[in-house]
Amino acid sequence: AQSVTQLDSQVPVFEEAPVELRCNYSSSVSVYLFWYVQYPNQGLQLLLKYLSGSTLVKGINGFEAEFNKSQTSFHLRKPSVHISDTAEYFCAVSDPDDYKLSFGAGTTVTVRA
């Protein structure tokens, strides 16, 4: 089974500043990668996913992530955050032949005015 490491548990950031959330996974021949977000009192919502193709993936709400196979990383970025981006973000990975998701421990992003 895959393991996922989210390197930062808490990320405070000022409004309109950029943010990067780091995610590394254990190596495998090929993987599928996901970022989910959980806003307060809501379910996990898919931000973006990488299955194949371009290593730069664009998601909802202005987020993007880059798959780096050599670094086994899938970092999430947003060039300018809003207060409404305050949430917990989860990186997840699955093997292509295994539907189960392995999640990281989550990164809480707090955006301040």
Added chain:
Amino acid sequence: EAGVTQFPSHSVIEKGQTVTLRCDPISGHDNLYWYRRVMGKEIKFLLHFVKESKQDESGMPNNRFLAERTGGTYSTLKVQPAELEDSGVYFCASSQGTVFQGANVLTFGAGSRLTVL
């Protein structure tokens, strides 16, 4: 389209008591999954239903946990008897196909928070 619905949203019980969590998946979704997040750690897979059949229950922690999906619609997860370490957030998710099939996504509910005292 209604999303994945879970209830109760929060349950507080004493150690040794029984709790039943319910999940209503998106209509037409044959695949239903249970995940759990304990004490701010990783969200971990518990089990997977395809319609009413258990496809994979390798993540179920022990025999105090019983999941059912009678009729292939909603699912229940019963914990009996509950222990302190069962406290956490239980997420349910559903999908039309398996998660890695192209446009299919895994849609999660808001979770049921269980507190065992």
